[in-house]
Amino acid sequence: MNHTALITGASRGLGAEFARLFASKGTNLILVARSEKELNDLKDELENTFNISVRIIAKDLTKPENVRFVYDEIKDTGIEVDYLVNNAGFGDFGHFSDTEWERHEQMIDLNMKTLSYFCYLFVQDWIPRKSGKILNIASTAAFQPGPGMSVYFASKAYVASFSQAIAYEFQKYGITVTALCPGPVRTNFGIAARMQHPNGFLKDMKTPLPGEVVAFGYRAMMKGKTLVIQGGLNKFVANLVRFIPRKWLITLSAKVISW
Numbered sequence: 001m002n003h004t005a006l007i008t009g010a011s012r013g014l015g016a017e018f019a020r021l022f023a024s025k026g027t028n029l030i031l032v033a034r035s036e037k038e039l040n041d042l043k044d045e046l047e048n049t050f051n052i053s054v055r056i057i058a059k060d061l062t063k064p065e066n067v068r069f070v071y072d073e074i075k076d077t078g079i080e081v082d083y084l085v086n087n088a089g090f091g092d093f094g095h096f097s098d099t100e101w102e103r104h105e106q107m108i109d110l111n112m113k114t115l116s117y118f119c120y121l122f123v124q125d126w127i128p129r130k131s132g133k134i135l136n137i138a139s140t141a142a143f144q145p146g147p148g149m150s151v152y153f154a155s156k157a158y159v160a161s162f163s164q165a166i167a168y169e170f171q172k173y174g175i176t177v178t179a180l181c182p183g184p185v186r187t188n189f190g191i192a193a194r195m196q197h198p199n200g201f202l203k204d205m206k207t208p209l210p211g212e213v214v215a216f217g218y219r220a221m222m223k224g225k226t227l228v229i230q231g232g233l234n235k236f237v238a239n240l241v242r243f244i245p246r247k248w249l250i251t252l253s254a255k256v257i258s259w
């Protein structure tokens with residue numbers, strides 16, 4: 001029988017690539033995001049290419065009642081989810097006090113609350129059956145504070161910390177939790193984050209293709225790894241920052257973000 005993956009933020013970017021990769025492995029999909037048309041197009045593409053079924057649920061996941069709705073809808077159909085990919089997320093460029101509070105709140109809700117709530121709901125089903133895999137998309141932003149994107153960086157630090165802690169708690173139930181930390185990837189992220197340059201602070205930097213990041217994350221999830229950093233340079237920098245005095249690190253981080 002085919003496995004089923006629930007992927008949030010699947011209408012574009014890394015989420016859509018995750019959907020393509022899971023589909024190529026014969027995994028049925030439940031795809032969630034706000035953009036119904038993009039989700040429908042992806043459903044058609046995947047069902048026409050692979051022998052799988054795709055269900056889409058168009059919902060704004062900043063709202064906890066919608067998280068519950070998605071979970072209940074899946075339960076009502078009797079589908080058992082095997083893989084949960086908490087990918088939906090966004091950043092916002094600008095000083096904390098200059099940004100509308102609603103944006104901060106939505107980021108906090110989506111990047112942390114929704115991700116945690118989905119983990120909470122699904123593990124209730126997975127503990128008795130002693131299986132299930134979670135992939136939470138963090139970021140290399142998790143490893144230092146980010147002046148100019150303060151809430152986003154803090155939210156990703158939460159994802160990395162939370163994922164490692166619950167990975168430890170759930171290991172006795174055969175449930176794995178993986179935090180994937182990509183560095184910059186060319187997706188819609190920079191535009192959604194209202195960065196001045198369409199590629200944000202990446203500008204013309206060479207960055208991995210979304211497919212590379214997704215393949216790396218998928219392998220790590222399947223192996224049940226706990227925290228993985230994509231790319232040699234990202235891994236080096238993420239380890240290096242542990243040895244840089246905090247004051248310097250924050251100044252450096254601010255300069256990179258506003259570059």
Ligand SMILES: NC(=O)c1ccc[n+]([C@@H]2O[C@H](COP(=O)([O-])OP(=O)(O)OC[C@H]3O[C@@H](n4cnc5c(N)ncnc54)[C@H](OP(=O)(O)O)[C@@H]3O)[C@@H](O)[C@H]2O)c1
Pocket residue numbers: 008009010011012013014015032033034035036059060061062087088089090091110137138139140181182183184185186187188189190192
């Ligand atoms: N790109 C990077 O440089 C980078 C680096 C490290 C980590 N990440 C992380 O990777 C994940 C995916 O980002 P991406 O780069 O693929 O960005 P993206 O191209 O902007 O895609 C973001 C996805 O999240 C969905 N989403 C946003 N707000 C939502 C909401 N309120 N409710 C439901 N879905 C929502 C979007 O769908 P709708 O707009 O249709 O709702 C879209 O499918 C994020 O968690 C991001 O923080 C990205």
